[in-house]
Amino acid sequence: xxxxxxxxxxxxxxxxxxTFTVLGLYSISLVRRGRALSTQVPAGQxxxxxxxx
Numbered sequence: 001x002x003x004x005x006x007x008x009x010x011x012x013x014x015x016x017x018x019t020f021t022v023l024g025l026y027s028i029s030l031v032r033r034g035r036a037l038s039t040q041v042p043a044g045q046x047x048x049x050x051x052x053x
Contacts, residue, residue, distance in 0.1 A: 038046070
């Protein structure tokens, strides 16, 4: 029975590995796209930079 269970470990590792790789690549692309788009916003409308202090 352990032989059958051990054959599934590869599928589990591959599944988790693919999932984390895809999510990581998506996160990186999302941040890069956000940074690129933030340069296109006029200086007076960059609300995330303004502070009330």
